[in-house]
Amino acid sequence: MTTSRPDRDAMPYRDCVGIAVFNAHGNVFLGHRKSEGDPDQSAAHGSAWQMPQGGIDKGEDPLRAALRELYEETSITSVSLLAEAPEWIYYDLPDDVLGQAFKGKYRGQRQRWFAFAFTGPDSEIDVEAPGGGKFKPEFDGWRWEKLSRAPALIVPFKRPAYEKVAEAFGDIPQRFTHV
Template identity: 75%
Template sequence: MSSIPSRESLPYRDCVGIAVFNAEGNVFVGRRKSDDPEKSADYDAPWQMPQGGIDAGEDPLRAALRELYEETNISSVSLLAEAPEWIYYDLPDEQLGKALKGKYRGQRQRWFAFAFTGTDGDIDVASPGGGKFHAEFDAWRWERLSRTPSLIVSFKREAYERVVEAFIDIPQRFTHA
């Protein structure tokens, strides 16, 4: 029986999060794909915005654009904003030593907001990058930013509330344009 590492002994994984806004001021959310039907029962809310790790030496903005393309096939965007500080979340105790390859206590995320300048037809979560990348979502939709904390797994809810705070003014930019 392996012992669970202490939370304090594990670092946070540096990642990016991406809020992509369409012309109506709604954000892209994808439904997490599970290869294991039993695993999906572990998630109380499988919808989230794209996110992923920052590679060693990689600039966070570059990582955000890369992750967005790898998860959604979206490449037609323009930068709207960057959250003013890192946003953190911790894994629940039962996932420590298991999730995130067992190496991290959670994530430290740099969030970016982009305007989507393409068409919905550009989005391909089933075969992103023409099939070059592993599909992480099995469905997607546009959603109000304010609703995203209620769609995410509970342990990430506080982080999503901080994302909403950081980008609260962006949806109005579209509706009043």
Template identity: 75%
Template structure:
């Protein structure tokens, strides 16, 4: 058994992107992660919903990674940039997942978050055959959700990060609604 504090100090954060996609009603896309073989989404961890996210490839800008990850996970390509979170947002893995998830190489993730307006029809979204059918599905369902509800429906160890995302993009839903 490894000492979590020692391991945490040795491991870096993985540089990633996160994507908040807003529909015309100001709601944000949430995908339900596939439970099979994903220790992050064990039933005892809570609801497995999250927004699209993923690693930044070598030579890729965070913006390019955001567009790529969005397409690879949801099939969405009809978007326009609305905002970028002003700071990197971090989350740490719980002790029992250190050395297990994220290929055992990272203590958590350092994410650059982007907000996009979805400009296509809902029919463009295909979590069963994402990336034009060329990528393995990561979600088994999706829904539009209020941004301020997102921190309540994700795995608990990502809650603080999602609260930061919700704060960074808090004004965006009002831009889409006609209230």
């Protein structure tokens, strides 16, 4: 018995936010996704590194969603807005998880990306007990990385989206004076 694949073209994109957090050296935060509970199975597809991201709740302002998701995934609250990507950035799920990831409802994500300057100490970042333990950890590690290197570290099916993020925020690392 063969199972039929969902009709990708009939499925909507999930609205969400993506967050690029830059430190004082102009490097960007990357989190390493935990293998269990990985909604789009990034680890199974080649890489578990990514920037924070998450869904926009019904009626929620995207900027507010970005700040909420950042806190829920990293405990970070000490940020100032640097930029917003000029357009929605999309990615599609691979065929083998289509109809399974994101409760089988979506073909991928439509993301609104924001860039923030991190103004706190690294000790503020807590991916193991985010929000003081109020939220389920999504990452098991993190690091600072050059934005230009981020797309190569991301799971292949998200790379085109991350290339657009790197292009949209490519001038930001040069804004920082501490090199």
